[in-house]
Amino acid sequence: MNYVYAGYGVTFVVLALYALRVLARGRALRRALPPDER
Amino acid sequence: MWRDAALVAGKDLRIEARSRVATNQVAPFAMLVLVLFAFALDPNRGVLKQAASGLYWVAVLFSALLAVQRSASIEAGDRDQLRMSGLDPAGIFLGKAGAVAAQLAVLEVLLGVGIVVLYNARVASVGLVVAACVLATVGLAAAGTLYASLAAGVKVRDTLLPLLLLPVAAPVLLAATEAWQAALAGHPGDGTQWLEILGAFAVVYVAFGVVGYGALMEDA
Amino acid sequence: MTSFTPPRWLTTALFLGAVAFGVAAAVDGLWVMGPTAEQGDYSRLLVVHPPVATLAYAGFGITALASILYLVPRTRRREWDLLAGASAEVGVVFCGLTLITGSIWGRPVWGVWWTWDARLTAEALLFALFLGYLALRRVPASPHVRARRCAIAALIAVLDIPIVHYATSWWQTLHQGSSIDLLQPDKHLDTAHNVGLALGFISLSLAFAWLLVLRYRVEKLEARYEDQALTVALEARHAEGRVEVGV
Numbered sequence: 455m456n457y458v459y460a461g462y463g464v465t466f467v468v469l470a471l472y473a474l475r476v477l478a479r480g481r482a483l484r485r486a487l488p489p490d491e492r
Numbered sequence: 493m494w495r496d497a498a499l500v501a502g503k504d505l506r507i508e509a510r511s512r513v514a515t516n517q518v519a520p521f522a523m524l525v526l527v528l529f530a531f532a533l534d535p536n537r538g539v540l541k542q543a544a545s546g547l548y549w550v551a552v553l554f555s556a557l558l559a560v561q562r563s564a565s566i567e568a569g570d571r572d573q574l575r576m577s578g579l580d581p582a583g584i585f586l587g588k589a590g591a592v593a594a595q596l597a598v599l600e601v602l603l604g605v606g607i608v609v610l611y612n613a614r615v616a617s618v619g620l621v622v623a624a625c626v627l628a629t630v631g632l633a634a635a636g637t638l639y640a641s642l643a644a645g646v647k648v649r650d651t652l653l654p655l656l657l658l659p660v661a662a663p664v665l666l667a668a669t670e671a672w673q674a675a676l677a678g679h680p681g682d683g684t685q686w687l688e689i690l691g692a693f694a695v696v697y698v699a700f701g702v703v704g705y706g707a708l709m710e711d712a
Numbered sequence: 713m714t715s716f717t718p719p720r721w722l723t724t725a726l727f728l729g730a731v732a733f734g735v736a737a738a739v740d741g742l743w744v745m746g747p748t749a750e751q752g753d754y755s756r757l758l759v760v761h762p763p764v765a766t767l768a769y770a771g772f773g774i775t776a777l778a779s780i781l782y783l784v785p786r787t788r789r790r791e792w793d794l795l796a797g798a799s800a801e802v803g804v805v806f807c808g809l810t811l812i813t814g815s816i817w818g819r820p821v822w823g824v825w826w827t828w829d830a831r832l833t834a835e836a837l838l839f840a841l842f843l844g845y846l847a848l849r850r851v852p853a854s855p856h857v858r859a860r861r862c863a864i865a866a867l868i869a870v871l872d873i874p875i876v877h878y879a880t881s882w883w884q885t886l887h888q889g890s891s892i893d894l895l896q897p898d899k900h901l902d903t904a905h906n907v908g909l910a911l912g913f914i915s916l917s918l919a920f921a922w923l924l925v926l927r928y929r930v931e932k933l934e935a936r937y938e939d940q941a942l943t944v945a946l947e948a949r950h951a952e953g954r955v956e957v958g959v
Contacts, residue, residue, distance in 0.1 A: 659840035
């Protein structure tokens with residue numbers, strides 16, 4: 455069962471980390487741009 | 493289109509004849525690869541003989557990389573030359589790919605002799621071997637010319653091109669090795685399926701090149 | 713640049729949907745589902761592995777379609793290029809997950825972390841193709857040149873995928889014979905398994921869509937950032953010119 459947990463866990467963790475990375479990049483870019491509507 | 497192809501092929505081959513890069517650098521490199529494999533693998537001849545077809549095609553693949561890079565760098569100085577020459581892009585593609593294929597063919601014969609001599613391989617079915625070589629060469633030359641043109645203007649071209657081309661060429665490596673395996677083992681019948689795959693690859697990428705090379709050349 | 717911008721409610725909806733279905737999938741996969749005869753508990757990975765594998769291909773598919781749309785002059789818009797790039801990156805993440813979950817599944821069932829069976833080999837090549845495309849995207853060039861170059865590269869790679877599949881599956885037939893296909897044994901899945909598979913697909917697809925929208929937005933921001941940088945640079949040059957002339 456450990457392998458099963460590992461499989462589910464890896465999927466969740468990787469996707470979550472990737473999402474955070476994308477969101478962080480978005481935030482950094484938005485700050486770097488002059489105040490526009492986005 | 494064919495006349496333009498012949499023109500471009502002739503030019504590339506003449507440049508090669510004059511500079512002799514293929515003969516002086518690529519061919520020795522290819523032979524060196526064969527020798528290095530012999531060092532790396534069990535010097536006991538048995539292993540080399542079994543692995544002969546795979547090693548052969550890996551050597552061909554590496555040589556193809558060099559040949560194709562060279563082909564793209566012929567116009568490196570002034571990429572607009574070709575575009576403004578008024579030649580049919582499809583013809584240019586066929587010409588460049590054709591020149592690469594011709595050089596590869598020569599290399600393959602050389603490597604083939606190397607395999608037979610150095611690895612003690614014995615070719616039972618010459619027809620299959622030749623067919624596999626022809627199809628694989630056409631496919632590799634076509635796909636390679638496409639990617640090399642794509643990457644030509646780029647500064648990191650030399651590291652980018654292998655990364656782009658090798659995965660795409662993987663099925664050719666697989667199929668050609670299997671076909672040769674069948675030929676070396678004396679079961680040519682097994683090889684037909686692989687020839688189909690090699691053929692499909694060649695058709696797809698020659699077609700893509702003929703249709704798409706023009707788009708590649710726009711404002712390089 | 714009037715263009716399609718994914719609305720906020722879409723991202724929230726996708727996120728909530730992915731989480732909701734994800735929880736349901738995990739509950740079904742880890743508790744409700746029972747072990748199967750052929751693979752024991754390991755068939756629970758059905759909920760995770762096949763969906764991520766399919767989505768990796770979907771990612772590349774979207775990249776390819778968007779690339780075509782960009783190349784055809786009549787439909788050419790910068791948005792297609794941005795979508796192609798975003799989809800490739802999300803796709804490569806799912807592709808990596810496919811390889812990892814496949815490996816994790818394979819270890820207890822096959823006894824090895826990796827095997828050269830058709831599906832895994834094809835998936836590994838897909839990963840390599842993705843990486844090449846992403847490397848090409850990082851090469852600096854004017855937006856149109858880079859977009860066109862990447863679009864063509866994407867198509868060259870996409871054309872290879874069916875050939876890879878044909879070659880690797882024939883290769884497997886000849887050499888591997890009968891290595892347990894991870895999915896084969898469970899031919900007659902009971903309801904809990906089917907539900908789990910479906911929930912897994914739905915939740916991961918929603919997650920994919922969510923990530924794609926997020927990544928696409930970032931890609932748009934990157935594009936605007938680049939355009940800004942260019943404008944700023946041009947402004948600076950003009951300013952220099954004015955000073956020299958003494959205007």
